[in-house]
Amino acid sequence: MSAADISIAGPAPTTSYLFHRHALLVRITHWINALAILFLLGTGLNIFNAHPALYWGQYGADDDDARRWLEIGSADSPDGKPYGFLRIGSLTVHTTSLLGISAGADGQPQAIAYPAWATFPSYRDLATARNFHFFFAWVLILNGLTYLGYGLVSGHLRKDLAPRLKELSLRNIGHDIVQHARLKFPKGEEAKRYHILQKLAYGGVVVVLIPGVIFTGLGMSPGINAAWPWILELFGGRPSARSIHWVCANLIMVFIIVHLLMVVLAGPYNEIRSMITGKFRVDPETAK
Ligand code: HEM
Numbered sequence: 001m002s003a004a005d006i007s008i009a010g011p012a013p014t015t016s017y018l019f020h021r022h023a024l025l026v027r028i029t030h031w032i033n034a035l036a037i038l039f040l041l042g043t044g045l046n047i048f049n050a051h052p053a054l055y056w057g058q059y060g061a062d063d064d065d066a067r068r069w070l071e072i073g074s075a076d077s078p079d080g081k082p083y084g085f086l087r088i089g090s091l092t093v094h095t096t097s098l099l100g101i102s103a104g105a106d107g108q109p110q111a112i113a114y115p116a117w118a119t120f121p122s123y124r125d126l127a128t129a130r131n132f133h134f135f136f137a138w139v140l141i142l143n144g145l146t147y148l149g150y151g152l153v154s155g156h157l158r159k160d161l162a163p164r165l166k167e168l169s170l171r172n173i174g175h176d177i178v179q180h181a182r183l184k185f186p187k188g189e190e191a192k193r194y195h196i197l198q199k200l201a202y203g204g205v206v207v208v209l210i211p212g213v214i215f216t217g218l219g220m221s222p223g224i225n226a227a228w229p230w231i232l233e234l235f236g237g238r239p240s241a242r243s244i245h246w247v248c249a250n251l252i253m254v255f256i257i258v259h260l261l262m263v264v265l266a267g268p269y270n271e272i273r274s275m276i277t278g279k280f281r282v283d284p285e286t287a288k
Helices: 024-049 125-154 158-163 170-181 188-192 195-222 222-227 230-235 238-267 269-277
Strands: 017-020 053-055 070-077 081-087 091-094 100-103 111-114 279-282
Touching: 024 125, 024 269, 053 238, 070 100, 070 238, 081 111, 081 238, 091 222, 100 158, 111 230, 125 158, 125 195, 158 195, 170 195, 195 230, 195 238, 222 230, 230 238, 230 279
Parallel strands: none
Antiparallel strands: 017 279, 053 070, 070 081, 081 091, 081 100, 100 111
């Protein structure tokens, strides 16, 4: 049963009660997805470290300055001190300690794009990172198809995640942004459904970002590329597909940071319990 299926007739309850919020299949696929994404991001950053630059078009290599639009690296300042940098187009930002130069596994500074703590494995090992990356990519694909299949058949995607036309009004979106900024989370009947910012964020991840990393990833995979070369052609070449893959992965990272922050602010015990057992505590509208 989905959140939108349940409504309480009669006067609004004056005490808190438990409500069945998430179907079993949504909960199982959510946690498998979280595990797969964790490994995909860690291994993806390790793979990116092997060549920490992005190009646009059909080709791209070390000396292809014209096609390179992003680079993470290190250089020496005029006084001979090394610094880390992120370069996007003509903009260069110093990022020592985080990007370009950071502490290695032994605590000593090392020249590496993404830091050891963010990559899996934490040391340079392209072969292991690629093996794990490809394994979890298939976990993500099969798990995602299960979630989408269930979501379509049960109506979960249509009823709970797809925004209604009237919810898309600027007034409603503005109201939701203000409520979030004031850390006011819905209570009573309103707490039983996703509000518009949640729908846009979840919908964006499910319909755009995850399919985006999957399609660009499939396109770059040599076996799939041999069978279906049209995927890479669609993105305008391997370097472009790799760029879009990286952008989608970074937007997923941004989503996760905001998602976890919201879970903590909305009440981590109730939120995480609802994604494990399905049961969500609804507080009465009068509760502070
Ligand atoms: C340890 C990390 C995570 C925790 C603790 C967590 C927690 C939660 C919780 C509590 C909800 C329910 C929110 C509500 O009912 O209002 C939720 C829903 C959701 N989460 Fe996460 N999440 C995590 C990782 C992720 C990741 C990595 C993704 C995808 C990139 C993701 C995508 C989603 C989506 C799409 C939903 C809506 C599911 C639906 O109703 O169909 N989560 N998460």
